[in-house]
Amino acid sequence: MRDIFTAELTALGEDLVSMSRLVETAIASAGTALLTQDLSLAESVIADDHTIDAMERDLDERCVQLIAQQQPVARDLRIIVAGLRMSASLERMGDLARHIAEVARLRYPSKAVPAELEATFTGMHQAAALVAQKVTTVIDTLDLDLAAEIEKDDDELDRLLADTFAATAADNCPFEGAAVVDVTLLARYFERFGDHGVSVARRVVYLVTGEVADHHRAH
């Protein structure tokens, strides 16, 4: 009985890793579609998001069934509840990637990101892709050093978000209203990847150490 439970818990972890890999791909593709006006890549991110949504529903259902059938306590139960939370974060990251792809598609064949902000958004894309990669590895390996690194990537995304707002708020802002709306939303979507990444990382830290990493939250 215990062996079956351990096997099911392992399977749950593997499915979370698979889901996280899909999110990685979605983020990498959405950013590339945005920065290179690749319409078919944008379309594929939009079309594939339902797979991530379906994985969340499937994971949720299995978590509930696992609790009902195996009646886990203590650490096992916390792992399952953390799994429920992490799948919600990953699903939301998938939505944000879809939103980015939707902006790319809306503006095609024009660029949604003005030339003046291309470097900033390339930086955001790289930082977000890095967060997504690390999230997958952290879920897979429970590597706490890597979990801590995600907080730094999140700081970088916060900094680039501030850069974007400063550029659009400048007195001699060269962008039209629609462009400001686009880059404001896009920068916010990228920045939210960092927040969700940090949220997943902290749940892993809590599972491993039993301590809530709360210093950043208070800050």
Added chain:
Amino acid sequence: MRDIFTAELTALGEDLVSMSRLVETAIASAGTALLTQDLSLAESVIADDHTIDAMERDLDERCVQLIAQQQPVARDLRIIVAGLRMSASLERMGDLARHIAEVARLRYPSKAVPAELEATFTGMHQAAALVAQKVTTVIDTLDLDLAAEIEKDDDELDRLLADTFAATAADNCPFEGAAVVDVTLLARYFERFGDHGVSVARRVVYLVTGEVADHHRAH
């Protein structure tokens, strides 16, 4: 034993309702602070958000303990897991109210919302406050008609978001870059209240009827 469990489940529901009332107040106050440049009201929303965060952590902990101690199955288990999900939505609504209050504080004593968009934002504030009130009542009474109404309020928020973007994207857009950034973010925060409200409403519908309201999601 069963009576104690029922009592604890009832207490959990009551705490969710209390949490939802705090969120209602936060949204109503944040909108008022924004539209009337009320700095002290904005400060109070920002300061009070930690209470909502603490309620989420407390509710989570009690859900986990309830599962561990009572080992509920079937419907009882689903109620508890739905509670975990709803507390996460409510916590996020509290964050969004805080974000709105932070923009109001940042621009004080100036207005963050330009005069041309005041009517639109008054409409968003009203729709969001309505969503929050209905969420509380739906959690409290499981009223499915009211749950369905939240979907309509969400549509209204989507429409007002589109209005805001159209106004800022107009060729003769009279707003400066910083103002466009502010109203873009603010409109998005208000619109997200609708999404979270719909998410809570659908969980309640699912608990009561066993059916996932998914038509909107696919759309």
